[in-house]
Amino acid sequence: MRTIALSLAFVLVAALAPSAQMATPITVYKTPTCGCCGKWVEHMKQQGFAPKVTELTNLTAIKQSIGVPQNLQSCHTSTIEGYAIEGHVPADVIRQLLKEKPKVAGIAVPGMPMGSPGMEQGGVKDKFNVVAFAADGTQKVYATR
Numbered sequence: 001m002r003t004i005a006l007s008l009a010f011v012l013v014a015a016l017a018p019s020a021q022m023a024t025p026i027t028v029y030k031t032p033t034c035g036c037c038g039k040w041v042e043h044m045k046q047q048g049f050a051p052k053v054t055e056l057t058n059l060t061a062i063k064q065s066i067g068v069p070q071n072l073q074s075c076h077t078s079t080i081e082g083y084a085i086e087g088h089v090p091a092d093v094i095r096q097l098l099k100e101k102p103k104v105a106g107i108a109v110p111g112m113p114m115g116s117p118g119m120e121q122g123g124v125k126d127k128f129n130v131v132a133f134a135a136d137g138t139q140k141v142y143a144t145r
Helices: 002-021 035-046 060-065 091-100
Strands: 024-030 049-055 077-080 083-087 106-109 129-133 139-144
Touching: 024 035, 035 049, 035 091, 083 091, 091 106, 091 139
Parallel strands: 024 049, 083 106
Antiparallel strands: 024 077, 077 083, 106 129, 129 139
C-alpha cells in the first residue's frame, strides 16, 4: 500500500511539474488599489502565464515608454516577448499574438468592457475589440469578443 501511495505521489508530481515549467512569463504594471487588474492577473495565471507584477501609483510613464496610444489606454499595462499588452486582453488572444508574431507594437482592449477577463459581472458581457497598434500609430482590429 505504501509503495502504491509513493508511486501515485511521484506520478502526480511528474504530471504537474511540466505545466509549472511551461508557464509563459509576462510583466504586469498595475496600481496597488485596482481590483479588476488583480482579477486579470489571476485569469492569466489560470491560463498558464507567470505574471511578474510591479505596482506603481502612476502608469503613464510606462505606457508612454512602450508606445501605448492614448486612445487605447486602460487600467493596466503588460509586456511579453517584446509586445505591449494594454488592458483586459484575453489570454487566448495573447497566445494567438505570440504564435502569429505580427509586426505590431502590441495589442489593447481600450477601456474596461464588462465581461472581459477581470471585468466579469455575472452574465453581463459587452462585445469588445482587441486592437493591434504599430509603432507608426496605425491601428486595426486584431480580434473581437
